[in-house]
Amino acid sequence: MEGSLQPQSPLFLTQGPNSQGQRVTYRVVYHLFVQLQKASGLEAVSLHRLRHTFATKLLLRGMESKHAIALTRHREGNLTAFCQASDSDRASVL
Structure with missing residues (x-):
């Protein structure tokens, strides 16, 4: 079924000019999360x-x-x- 979420389908895709449409890795998500967490002053989560x-x-x-x-x-x-x-x-x- 087109457009449906499959177990192995990526949740996030890159938008960069050199890698558009590629799966975003956990490492990238984690790095962005840590940056946002520090900037917001949230406790460790x-x-x-x-x-x-x-x-x-x-x-x-x-x-x-x-x-x-x-x-x-x-x-x-x-x-x-x-x-x-x-x-x-x-x-x-x-």
């Missing part, structure tokens, strides 16, 4: 932690787990393990 937060928010807002798994590219068993939220967490999101 990891990209992996943001991925978990994103998945948790999706589930708390009612997204089916199979869709959250596809968006975060997690294995099904891993997704439910870190998406345990208290009643107060659910209330604050909803």
Whole structure:
């Protein structure tokens, strides 16, 4: 299906004149993230932690787990393990 997210399709593509349309590597994303984190003054947070937060928010807002798994590219068993939220967490999101 054209335009659909496949398990191995890249999430980010380069826009540079010499490498347009190439997969952006984790190293590039990490380097940009660290720069933005320092510039914003945010406390130490990891990209992996943001991925978990994103998945948790999706589930708390009612997204089916199979869709959250596809968006975060997690294995099904891993997704439910870190998406345990208290009643107060659910209330604050909803």
